[in-house]
Amino acid sequence: MTTTLEPRAIGRDLARRDGGAKVRGTAVYADETPVADPLFCRIVQATVARGRVTEVDTADASALDGVVAVLTTADAERLASTDDAELAVLQGTGIGFRGQIVAAVLAGTDEVAREAADLVRVTYAEEEHDARLSADRDDLYTPESVNPTYPPDTAEGDMAAAMAEAPVTLDRTYTTPMHHNNPMEPHATTALWEPREGDGGHLTLWDSTQGVHPVRQTVTQIFGLEPEQVRVICPFVGGGFGSKGTPHANVVMAALAARAVPGRPVRLALTRQQMFSLAGYRTPTIQRMQLAAERDGRLRGIAIDVVEQTSRIKEFAEQTGVPTRNMYAAPNRRTTHRLAALDVPVPSWMRAPGECPGMFGPEVAMDELATALGLDPVELRIRNEPEVAPETGKPFSSRNLVACLREGAERFGWAGRDHRPGVRLEDGWWVGTGVAASVYPTMRMPKSTATVTYDGGRYVARIGAADLGTGAWTVLPQIAADALGAPVEDVDVLIGDTDHPEASVAGGSSGTTTWGSALVEAVREFRDKYGDAPQDGDAASGSVKPNPAEEEYVMSAFGAQFAEVRVHTDTGEVRVPRLYGVFAAGRIVNPRLARSQFLGAMTMGLGMALHEQSLLDPRTGHVVNHDLAEYHVPANADVDDLQAHWIDEDDPYVNAMGSKGVGEIGIVGTAAAVANAAWHATGVRLRDLPVTLDRVLPGR
Amino acid sequence: METELTLRVDGATHHLRVDTRTSLLDALRQRLGATSPKKGCDHGQCGACTVLVGGRRILGCLALAVAHDGAEVTTSAGLAPGPDEAHPVHRAFVDHDAFQCGYCTPGQVCSAVGVLDELERGWPSAATADVVAGPDLGDARALDREIAERMSGNLCRCGAYKGIRAAVAEVAGVEDGARR
Numbered sequence: 017m018t019t020t021l022e023p024r025a026i027g028r029d030l031a032r033r034d035g036g037a038k039v040r041g042t043a044v045y046a047d048e049t050p051v052a053d054p055l056f057c058r059i060v061q062a063t064v065a066r067g068r069v070t071e072v073d074t075a076d077a078s079a080l081d082g083v084v085a086v087l088t089t090a091d092a093e094r095l096a097s098t099d100d101a102e103l104a105v106l107q108g109t110g111i112g113f114r115g116q117i118v119a120a121v122l123a124g125t126d127e128v129a130r131e132a133a134d135l136v137r138v139t140y141a142e143e144e145h146d147a148r149l150s151a152d153r154d155d156l157y158t159p160e161s162v163n164p165t166y167p168p169d170t171a172e173g174d175m176a177a178a179m180a181e182a183p184v185t186l187d188r189t190y191t192t193p194m195h196h197n198n199p200m201e202p203h204a205t206t207a208l209w210e211p212r213e214g215d216g217g218h219l220t221l222w223d224s225t226q227g228v229h230p231v232r233q234t235v236t237q238i239f240g241l242e243p244e245q246v247r248v249i250c251p252f253v254g255g256g257f258g259s260k261g262t263p264h265a266n267v268v269m270a271a272l273a274a275r276a277v278p279g280r281p282v283r284l285a286l287t288r289q290q291m292f293s294l295a296g297y298r299t300p301t302i303q304r305m306q307l308a309a310e311r312d313g314r315l316r317g318i319a320i321d322v323v324e325q326t327s328r329i330k331e332f333a334e335q336t337g338v339p340t341r342n343m344y345a346a347p348n349r350r351t352t353h354r355l356a357a358l359d360v361p362v363p364s365w366m367r368a369p370g371e372c373p374g375m376f377g378p379e380v381a382m383d384e385l386a387t388a389l390g391l392d393p394v395e396l397r398i399r400n401e402p403e404v405a406p407e408t409g410k411p412f413s414s415r416n417l418v419a420c421l422r423e424g425a426e427r428f429g430w431a432g433r434d435h436r437p438g439v440r441l442e443d444g445w446w447v448g449t450g451v452a453a454s455v456y457p458t459m460r461m462p463k464s465t466a467t468v469t470y471d472g473g474r475y476v477a478r479i480g481a482a483d484l485g486t487g488a489w490t491v492l493p494q495i496a497a498d499a500l501g502a503p504v505e506d507v508d509v510l511i512g513d514t515d516h517p518e519a520s521v522a523g524g525s526s527g528t529t530t531w532g533s534a535l536v537e538a539v540r541e542f543r544d545k546y547g548d549a550p551q552d553g554d555a556a557s558g559s560v561k562p563n564p565a566e567e568e569y570v571m572s573a574f575g576a577q578f579a580e581v582r583v584h585t586d587t588g589e590v591r592v593p594r595l596y597g598v599f600a601a602g603r604i605v606n607p608r609l610a611r612s613q614f615l616g617a618m619t620m621g622l623g624m625a626l627h628e629q630s631l632l633d634p635r636t637g638h639v640v641n642h643d644l645a646e647y648h649v650p651a652n653a654d655v656d657d658l659q660a661h662w663i664d665e666d667d668p669y670v671n672a673m674g675s676k677g678v679g680e681i682g683i684v685g686t687a688a689a690v691a692n693a694a695w696h697a698t699g700v701r702l703r704d705l706p707v708t709l710d711r712v713l714p715g716r
Numbered sequence: 717m718e719t720e721l722t723l724r725v726d727g728a729t730h731h732l733r734v735d736t737r738t739s740l741l742d743a744l745r746q747r748l749g750a751t752s753p754k755k756g757c758d759h760g761q762c763g764a765c766t767v768l769v770g771g772r773r774i775l776g777c778l779a780l781a782v783a784h785d786g787a788e789v790t791t792s793a794g795l796a797p798g799p800d801e802a803h804p805v806h807r808a809f810v811d812h813d814a815f816q817c818g819y820c821t822p823g824q825v826c827s828a829v830g831v832l833d834e835l836e837r838g839w840p841s842a843a844t845a846d847v848v849a850g851p852d853l854g855d856a857r858a859l860d861r862e863i864a865e866r867m868s869g870n871l872c873r874c875g876a877y878k879g880i881r882a883a884v885a886e887v888a889g890v891e892d893g894a895r896r
């Protein structure tokens with residue numbers, strides 16, 4: 017058991033420390049870094065999905081007044097490591113996907129750079145490409161592991177026998193489409209390469225990233241530099257949701273460009289359109305679900321067989337089947353993942369990878385099963401609540417799914433729901449309600465260090481953490497203050513710079529656990545050394561340690577989401593007038609900021625339910641709706657009565673703060689709750705996302 | 717082709733020489749170093765670049781700088797009455813945590829100031845029940861719909877819409893306009 021901090025600053029409803037700068041717009045993001053006389057870098061992207069570049073004609077581009085350099089495969093510097101094909105920018109003539117970077121232009125103004133990029137003529141030897149995902153392909157393969165390191169397949173008992181023998185069974189296929197993260201701030205870097213006598217030069221990257229140290233690590237490897245030669249700075253990130261969790265080709269391109277013009281800063285901001293091929297995305301998924309149940313609803317078996325895509329040049333295997341492994345009790349179980357390696361952009365992390373798509377199929381299937389059994393879908397879930405984690409038999413450190421379902425049902429007014437679909441008509445709208453469960457693992461990264469210094473009556477902690485809107489600037493001082501036993505007003509925590517001690521990526525909802533634990537350790541060291549009366553300049557550092565309780569317990573946050581859906585009888589327009597979420601995510605460090613995280617993730621889940629799908633044309637390998645006018649994310653008026661609540665959860669095992677991470681769980685289950693409500697409204701079962709009118713109307 | 721022009725930005729006068737293809741947004745960001753107007757799409761699809769010109773909200777990415785010679789441009793940074801003071805919309809945004817990453821936020825703030833002025837003038841929107849009478853500011857639910865409709869040109873991927881609506885409603889004089 018971890019010694020839990022006495023919460024004084026933790027739990028307080030404090031405003032964001034960076035709020036004033038953000039509302040005024042004086043907070044500086046990567047592309048706005050004040051540098052003298054920058055060059056603007058614009059990239060040229062492949063227009064074929066597979067093949068080779070045979071010629072790049074740069075004559076017209078180079079001739080343009082104001083162009084400083086045109087970089088192509090022929091003249092770009094050779095990188096020290098090309099092991100990661102996504103990041104081997106301009107290293108070979110091969111094309112792995114449409115949109116790959118094939119050249120770049122540097123010019124004194126953005127307008128000239130853009131014109132010049134248009135003037136670069138690229139000739140290709142095009143090869144036949146393959147960008148069509150289907151579960152029927154004969155070349156699907158089993159990855160060695162799924163993100164990050166889970167086994168691809170698990171099996172227990174005899175699922176086939178359970179399906180053959182159980183009185184009630186369900187065998188259905190569900191799909192989720194390709195999704196793009198689309199943070200509002202496009203991926204951007206300001207880069208400066210300074211050759212220095214004697215030490216081999218120095219690279220500074222002001223990069224929009226979820227982890228300055230991970231970026232430095234990648235860049236040093238790729239360019240063959242020492243860590244001291246690279247500094248990555250990122251005080252503010254205009255959202256990322258996973259797409260800025262790992263550096264993409266644009267970061268390498270920016271560094272390459274800067275090294276081509278020593279001493280001159282370079283700005284490279286991807287356009288919104290370019291982000292659809294270069295900044296990662298969530299793979300489409302095909303989920304075959306099998307449920308075998310007793311008449312009372314108890315599951316005898318549960319299985320999910322997932323088919324999804326990766327790119328031919330680099331594997332990313334979304335762990336879509338993983339949440340099914342520990343969600344509901346059942347003696348017979350199976351999860352599998354099969355991949356199609358296609359000529360498509362490289363998929364990557366998007367908010368709650370695995371859990372987010374992987375709780376769509378299962379949670380709609382549970383709704384279908386409840387209907388088949390004539391059971392309340394809330395009650396069906398409660399009946400299948402496991403006593404221990406089904407996969408390992410270990411206890412949960414805390415598991416409050418049932419409490420979330422009960423409290424959500426209470427707040428939503430679920431009691432007395434008529435479970436029949438398609439029977440409520442109000443003012444020309446079919447009305448229905450739906451529920452789904454949420455889950456997200458509580459993760460701790462192995463490495464992060466913090467230092468604490470006492471200076472002029474204040475404590476200053478430093479750690480290379482990131483705040484992508486999550487609230488780290490505000491929450492980390494709350495944790496440090498409680499560790500110190502000092503007023504939060506007297507504590508500063510500085511983040512977002514590799515000059516601070518090394519920190520892990522802001523991903524997997526692990527930031528607060530990992531960085532907070534490092535801060536707690538640093539404070540412990542500090543107090544051990546200096547006691548309660550430190551002198552100016554006293555400093556100590558500490559690092560996150562492995563949590564022995566992780567050996568004994570399975571740690572996860574849980575939640576329940578309830579949606580009301582209205583579907584217009586004539587137009588099929590789908591609206592969500594109410595969406596409530598109740599979460600059990602350990603101790604809430606800052607309620608104001610945590611609420612924003614839950615609501616924001618639920619809003620993104622609403623987008624997944626109703627709007628979002630990237631349409632990749634298999635004939636061209638191109639995402640055709642590659643901008644914000646056609647890839648629809650929720651707008652203000654799409655959100656109506658949206659509420660997030662949480663139950664008080666005391667978990668002594670997760671970390672010293674008792675917190676579980678709140679950034680991702682809110683998007684898990686939302687789409688299923690909405691799809692289930694849309695069925696309840698209309699009687700049309702929605703197994704494919706998004707729930708658009710063309711899918712609802714034909715069934716009515 | 718380049719041309720000279722004058723812009724007044726947040727009270728300061730700037731003379732600059734720009735490529736005639738330069739958008740107002742790029743003139744502000746790339747020539748004048750203004751950080752408040754953001755670029756989310758450069759295509760008029762997100763609202764991050766919203767600034768006030770002559771008190772009305774416009775999208776900086778869809779405006780050519782040369783078409784705004786002599787214009788009075790206000791960004792969110794220029795709304796504050798003084799360096800240590802905040803505009804009421806700034807304060808309400810912080811109080812309601814109407815943002816997370818902050819990237820859409822200066823545009824939201826400018827849009828909100830524009831919306832408050834439009835409401836004040838009685839301009840109708842698609843959410844106005846009686847377009848002749850104008851928006852009904854006395855009814856919290858109606859006002860919430862007006863704000864939701866009028867703020868929908870400003871996308872927020874962090875999903876801070878509920879806080880944004882509550883903040884704007886508060887400044888409009890209605891407590892907690894977003895239905896709870």
Ligand code: FES
Nearest residue numbers: 758760762763777
């Ligand atoms: S940047 Fe102008 S609307 Fe998006």
Ligand code: FES
Nearest residue numbers: 816817872873874
């Ligand atoms: S606050 Fe991040 S996009 Fe609105």
